Amino acid sequence: EVQLVESGGGLVQPGGSLRLSCEASGFAFSSYWIHWVRQAPGKGLVWVSRIKSDGTTTDYADSVKGRFTISRDNAKNTVFLEMNNLRAEDTAVYYCARVGGRTYALDIWGQGTMLTVSS
Amino acid sequence: DIQMTQSPSSLSASVGDRVTITCRASQSISSYLNWFQQKPGKAPKLLIYGASDLQSGVPLRFSGSGSGTDFTLTINGLQPEDFATYYCQQSYSTLWTFGQGTKVDLK
Numbered sequence: 163e164v165q166l167v168e169s170g171g172g173l174v175q176p177g178g179s180l181r182l183s184c185e186a187s188g189f190a191f192s193s194y195w196i197h198w199v200r201q202a203p204g205k206g207l208v209w210v211s212r213i214k215s216d217g218t219t220t221d222y223a224d225s226v227k228g229r230f231t232i233s234r235d236n237a238k239n240t241v242f243l244e245m246n247n248l249r250a251e252d253t254a255v256y257y258c259a260r261v262g263g264r265t266y267a268l269d270i271w272g273q274g275t276m277l278t279v280s281s
Numbered sequence: 282d283i284q285m286t287q288s289p290s291s292l293s294a295s296v297g298d299r300v301t302i303t304c305r306a307s308q309s310i311s312s313y314l315n316w317f318q319q320k321p322g323k324a325p326k327l328l329i330y331g332a333s334d335l336q337s338g339v340p341l342r343f344s345g346s347g348s349g350t351d352f353t354l355t356i357n358g359l360q361p362e363d364f365a366t367y368y369c370q371q372s373y374s375t376l377w378t379f380g381q382g383t384k385v386d387l388k
Contacts (some may be wrong), residue, residue: 197377199325206382207317207325207368220373226284257324266372267315274324278377 164188164270166196171275174248182190182243182275184258186192192216195261197268198243200254210256213241229239248279263275282309282348282370293388294368300356302383304369313373316345316354319382320365328367329354359385 170182184196198210210223211232220232231244241258253275262269284307291377294300304314316329327336329345334353342357357365369380 199379207319207370207379209370209377209379212377214375223376235312259325262327264325265315265330265334266313267327267336268317268325268329268370269327269336271324271326 164185164245166260166270166272168256168258168272169279170199171256173278173280176249178248178279179244179246179264180248182245182256182258182277184241184243184253184272185238185271186241189260191237194263197211197235197243197259198206198232199259199263199268200252200258202251202254208254208259211243212261242250248277250279253279271279283310283374285371285378287298287367287383289383290381291386292354292382293386294359295345295388296359296361298326300359300363300385302354302369302385304347304352304365304375304380306350306352306371310371310373311350313371314345314347314352315370315372317361317368317370318333318365319368325368325380336338356385364369 185279199210217234229247234241257274258272259268260270286305312332314332317325319325339358344355346353366382366384
């Protein structure tokens, strides 16, 4: 089964750090771009970051640039999102998603992991 | 960044209705426009990619059209399982962006 599974969410104090993981299975992971998208409680979807299949290209939304770092380990079929200097407004469900080769769209999504930034 | 604006923000409809949601980009995005459906507590699901191509497994009552800056998602014959929130999203620029969402609920 083709799937993505996020982990690593939790409760963090403002200014703190956390690393999210996104583990893939059922497809040739090293051939696909992976994105992170977040959704604050009761709000819409917000694109966060992306990483190229070989890890050589990364991009970030302005709201997280300089604080978040996306990386991947293709040997472990895993993408990471390292989040530093966290703010209350980073509180959200974080989804990872795959860009389909045929669709050039986010065709496979994980179930999401919740990050709460609060003191 | 490219801004995506959906309208309406919400709508009420009945089973069997034809529903139309529009999405406007702040600049031309060619046909790099995707539509997603999201139900409460669930991950989004890809419905339409490339403005008008139906994702595998998605019912034929869903269709998309448009290019440039103006796009439309149409549901012909709304079904009970279609009550959800719908998002457009552009994949034209380096930084991808979503519309604010359109919630479709039962009239």
